[in-house]
Amino acid sequence: MDISRTEPPVIEVTGLHRRYGPAGAAGFDAVRGLDLTVQRGELFALLGTNGAGKTSTMELIEGLAAPTAGRIRVLGHDPYRERTAVRPRIGIMLQEGGFPSELTVAETGRSWAGMTSGARPVDEALDLVGLLHRRTVRVKQLSGGERRRLDLALALLGRPEVLFLDEPSTGLDPEARAATWRLVRELRAQGTTVLLTTHYLEEAEELADRLAIMHGGRIVVEGTVAEVIAGRPSRIGFELPERSGPFETVGLPPLAGAEVTAEGRRITVRTPTLQATLTELLNWAARQGIPLNALDARSASLEEAFLAIASAPSTAAPSATDLTGAVR
Template identity: 65%
Template sequence: MTTDHYAIEAEELRRTYAGGFEAVTGISFSVARGEIFALLGTNGAGKTSTVELLEGLTAPDGGQVRVLGHDPYRERAVVRPRTGVMLQDGGFPSDLTAAETVRMWAGCTSGARPVAEALELVGLGDRAGVRVKQLSGGERRRLDLALAVLGRPEILFLDEPTTGLDAEGRRDTWELVGALREGGTTVLLTTHYMEEAEFLADRLAIMHRGRIVSTGTPAEVTAARPARIRFVLPEGVTAGRLPLSLRAAANGRRIEIRTHELQDTLGELLRWARDSDLRLEGLDARSASLEEAFLDIAQDSARTESAGV
């Protein structure tokens, strides 16, 4: 391992709970400095257990983890001031204002930003005097983020950062996270929004039952999954008229073709439609999305386990 290059390094990491349940079963991955890395998985996949090990909240039951070259559990006093953490629920005192909450947190944070700067950064500058209990759910998530970036962290852990935000708030958060990355901050992100991971992540890992079952860039993960072409045949034209090479699933006149060669397959389809003097209604061709790849990978892993492989 080259700690100068990596901000986070996990090797054969394990975590076991009382009763012998192994939530993390020997995973290995690394996050480069200045990279946004997304950790994805269904509920119970082991994401939270993994992140808690990285944050130094507990010691691993096997393997090792290094954050900025240090053991985050045994050397917490060294690591913690250099990291920012955004939990799913911050649990703020409801009677404090947004500004008072940030000011209180700043008193426990090394090198904290000015309160006004932190609030402006997350779009809460005009809500500084509003009590936490009067903030919307989305505004409280922004306040969570303000506290996470208050100390200008070298590594930022974001646990479901845009839950409860509207579309505009989600995009604003994405832009802020991207700007932090451009400034050199390393980000480890967990999210259930596949669009968010696809937009933000330089690389990602998909977990299932405590194991990493796929890793790579979003493009690499989706490239292994087939693209799809959908269209509706004209009245009186059946799916049987399609060339055999265009293996199609048909629901009446509605057709779906799955292919790993999108350009070639689409070209063949369009040539067939032209030669047959047919117009294909609602023609839609696209590569697999990260959400489709994620669901396929989770289902494949579940089938493999069921088969005892």
């Protein structure tokens, strides 16, 4: 998608901090100096392990809490201090919604619409998420996946310019997840800006124009999927047949820039040049008459980049005295 960089970002975050508790060891810095921009019409995915600071970051950008330090602008306004200017223009799908269990789906929608400026018809919102046929069912009778779809319907009632989706696919079956992805793509195509958090890396790969991976309260890497995985090695795996002898005696050909490891007869080759390395291996195997059993070759993946970041130790958090001033 062609995202214009000529106009100001729809979301702009600079030097964001959020601390829970008092200064010193008794407190915890959940967000530690985060910078982030999201352009109009862009879908930006925020990834990270549990405790990385994603939800805390989302809550601050949504205006649900004040930062300990840093600057946030959504549609040109401070979402916390200028909430009345921002709230009618955004939609929020929280990680867990709380609905009165005795109300029906339609009653819940009408209740929400009564508090939403310029709300679209409730049945239209329910139809968008595939819940129109469940409009007379009480909320307590919905499945977990249906409740998530109701969360999304309510977030869309106000025809938001900016949509915040916190783990939107949790609890959805594959069919409902695919339908949600189609809807999100349609909203983006219509110009809605989307900030998404998800634990499903496939979801980020499918939907995001850009993404960032958080670890220890900071953004470690940011860019398109291709940019994030750039520099990560591709992987080739195969098993040597017993008749070929132990790995140490096989004598693989020189593989420039590659790292070769062996676990029994299973060989793994990590390489920055997948095609050249694979060609060299296949030619060598043909010359030697050695079959490469269970051969598997794949490019670097977002999962590998994510796991490499997740397994790294977090850098030390700044002390509370490093956070110059309180909320700005």
